[in-house]
Structure formats: structure tokens, C-alpha cells
Amino acid sequence: MTADGLASWNDTATRAAIVDFVARVTTEGGPDFVPPSERIATFDNDGTLWCEKPLYVQADFILRKWRAMAEADASLAQEQPYKAVVEDDRAWLGALTDHVPELVQGVSEAFGGLTTEAFEAEAVEFFENVRHPTLGVAYTEAVYAPMRELLAFLESHEFRVFICSGGGRDFIRPVSERIYGIPRERVIGSSAPLELREGALVRTAGVEQPIDDGPGKPVHIWARTGRRPLLAGGNADGDVEMLAHSRFALLVHHDDADREFAYTSGAEKSLEAAAAHGWTVVSMRDDWATVFA
């Protein structure tokens, strides 16, 4: 098997490991052959398929909405999370895990009661109008070209590729087909609980459990596919369980300060697990000829 279609990858051991694995599971009669029906691949989104720094794309979407709400109703500026947004209190906003109740409450106030169509319209407007704060391109162009090629490479070898994001399923769906070639029915992610009201699907308060992160990822993947991933890709600690649940695990390591960002924060456990289990680690600096298309 050749690496046709993987032009943004350098000719390194990483690319060879991927191509070799795909060759083994698609070689009919070979000892590792897997029939096409069982070829499921799952990829985390933030930091794996598109850039997640300096902030999650969806965080930018939510913060803008909170700011607009606080501008429309000054009394909100006294309460969290609106207060932190109005005062640009990055310490408060950065300590996500310390403020889960306020953040979930804020998200419920911002988007609860919206129909799925109305929520999608807000997401589409965001993607059309907002640019990445440092890269200067639309967020939909802050996609890693080598990963986009890998998704197509897998599809061309009869894998069905799913996104499996800790972030919002319905936030990614409006753009997944265009930017990744992944149809909306193959986007897995977290969501507000939905309810049918007078024929419309409406977002309610809170978050559906389990969220699609950490141990929730294999649960969501099973619910959606009825399988373990044959191949999975991630970049952070929330991906460890999904990667451990797959046959071939790919971990994207952000070590390219010149072309993207260099960080290991939030990926410490996944890098340790990769070393312990022999997962294939992608060095953005060394393995990728191009980062963004």
C-alpha cells in the first residue's frame, strides 16, 4: 500500500505505521484482515482535527453569546459566568473545572429553549463571521490538512469515520461535511437533553450524561456504532479511554510553536499512556509537511 493522498505528511515512521496498519486490516486473506463492515474509525475534534488554542472554538461561540446577553441585560453582569466575560476575568474562565455549575447554568440560559434549527442558525452565523484570533482565518480553515487527508485515506479504504468530540455534537454538525467530509450522522459529541415540543426538538437545561469525554467516549461510540473503533485519534487526556478502547491509537502531539502551538498541558496522561501502550504519536513538527491547508 502506498501513502497516496497523504501529501501533507512527511515520509516518517509515523506515516509508515498508519499506512502499514491500514494495509494489514484491508488485505483480504491476510491474518489481520477486518471486513469493511467492521472498519470504524473515531477522531476527537478539538486539537485533533482543528486547532483548540488559544481557546476552544465552541468556547469563543459561547463567550460571545454571554457577552451579547450581558449587553442586552445589564443586571446579568453581576452574576457568573457573565461577570467574568464582561470583566475579561481569564483566571475565572480558565478554571473550568472549578465552575462547572455556573458554566452549565450559563450555557442552559444561553441556548436552552432553542430549537435544534435555531441553535444551528446561531452556529452557522458564528462560523461565517468569526475568525480565529491568532491565525487570522475562519475557524473552519483552522483544520489540520494532514488529518483531513487521513480521514479521506481511511474512507477510501472503506472505513466509516466518526467524529467523537467532548464538545457539542450539534455545534460541529453544520460544518462537518464541508470541512471534514463527514456527514452529520457521523458526528458524536455532547449535547443538551432534547425534548419534543409541538413537533420541534428543543434544547433543555443541563447536559446529557455521560458527556462525550473520558470514560464517556467509549459509551457514546458504542451507542452510535455498536463497535469498538478499529482506529482512533485524539490529542488529550479526555481521549485516553477511547484510544485504549481501539485497535490502533493515534495521539497528536502539539510540539510546533512556529506553525501552531506547543503545549502538553491537558495531555500529560495521554502522552504517558501512549508511551506505556506503544500508541503512535504524531509530532506536528516532524511528521507534518503542512499544518493548515
Next chain:
Amino acid sequence: MTADGLASWNDTATRAAIVDFVARVTTEGGPDFVPPSERIATFDNDGTLWCEKPLYVQADFILRKWRAMAEADASLAQEQPYKAVVEDDRAWLGALTDHVPELVQGVSEAFGGLTTEAFEAEAVEFFENVRHPTLGVAYTEAVYAPMRELLAFLESHEFRVFICSGGGRDFIRPVSERIYGIPRERVIGSSAPLELREGALVRTAGVEQPIDDGPGKPVHIWARTGRRPLLAGGNADGDVEMLAHSRFALLVHHDDADREFAYTSGAEKSLEAAAAHGWTVVSMRDDWATVFA
């Protein structure tokens, strides 16, 4: 468009309505054209794709498990639902909605703690060994040949077909590809909540909410596909919301006592809704040349 592939259907207005709808949404440049990416079809399972009388297939599976549990542990025979099974108390077992807590508790005791693999092995063993009580064939052969043809007809016109069952998602998955040509990732249904334990997915107690019935069906369909169905098929009151949520609604009416069963119980509201909204009603007696292959 011809009705090629629908050989088990009589040449009636019902078949013509289906073929006409598919022709309209697949005619490029026509006023009703729908691109392939948006062509999602969803079908209820029990009573729509396979026979649900004299009892739900999965009910037989569960009752057999309860009987085996009561045989292995005599003390269980004093408690519901085991008592009703041991005493063959059909009145108690038939009044499902009056005994939801006992039934859910019994299902949790029967299958809670099983891994998804162990549960699947029990389902596979059931399908291999148990025959339909009156038709005398394996349950996997108690499939409606005209519906099987319709699924293939839709697939051949670039629809993606999903099962959307009020019953157990993971109960149907082991046979969906073989008997319907529907891969397991396109089976939507109800489920026990799953939990990741030491790398395995384990069934826990209770039922994930909402169950995939009634108003839960459009919620599950959105979660799984991000769309409304372009075409949906059902046969009972639990399908009304799904059918109302679709562009083209097909309601299977069980009016063939000779070849299958004749009943309207549990379908009263769906038949009323069909009349009110002009849904296409399939008469098994008049519209089907063959019922079972």
C-alpha cells in the same frame, strides 16, 4: 421510476405512492429533489419490519431468561416478575404499563452487569435456537419480505436506512445486517445505561431516558442522524411522533388474519393520525403479495 425490486408488493395505490415519492425526491432538477446526504429513512422494528405477535420477540427473550433465573434460584418464584413467569400469569405479564417498576427491575437483574459482548452472546444464542411460537420459523425469518425489499429499494436510491425501535438497540444489532441489510451503526433503540469498567462496557440498572418510543423517537433520530426522516415507517401508537416528524409517513396496518395477524389494538391513535394527515397506510392483506419470504 419503476417498482423494480418490490416484487412482494401488489401493484396498488400504496406501492405507487411510495415509488412516486422516491421518484420525486431523487429527480435531479425537480421541484422536490433532496440531495443524497439528506435522504434518511427510519423504520420501527416490531410489527413494522418483523412480526410482533403473539408477543414481542424481545419479550420472549426476557421471559426465557427470567424462567431460567427462577429455576436456578427458587426463592425468586415468590417475587414479581418471576412469579408471573413461573405461574404463566398472562394477565399480569400482559398489563405491561401497570408493572413498569417490576419489569425494569427484572430486566436490570437479568442483564445488569453483563458486558455488551456477553449480552450479545445471549441474544445470538436466542436467535439461533428459538422459533416463533406459531409461524414455526426462526424469529429472524419472521421478517416481512415486502419491507425488506423496501429497505433495499431505498438504499438503491441513496437513502441511508435506520431502524428506530422502541425495543432494545443491542438486542437487534447482532442480526440487523443479516436480516435487513442494515449495519449495526444504523440501529437506533432503547438501552440500559452503559458504563466503562476496566475497559469493558457494562450494562447498568434501569433504562436510558428518553426511551426510544413515542416522543423519544424524534429525539433519538436527531441524536443519531442530525436530521428529520425524509421517510419513516411504523405500525403503532409509539410511532406517531416519528411519523409526524417525517416528510413521507408509512403506516403498516395488520389486517391479514390468514397470513399474519389482524389487530388494531395499540395502533388506534396511529390509524387516526394516518387518516387525519393523509399518511400512506399499508394493508398487509391487499398491498402485499407475499408476507414472509
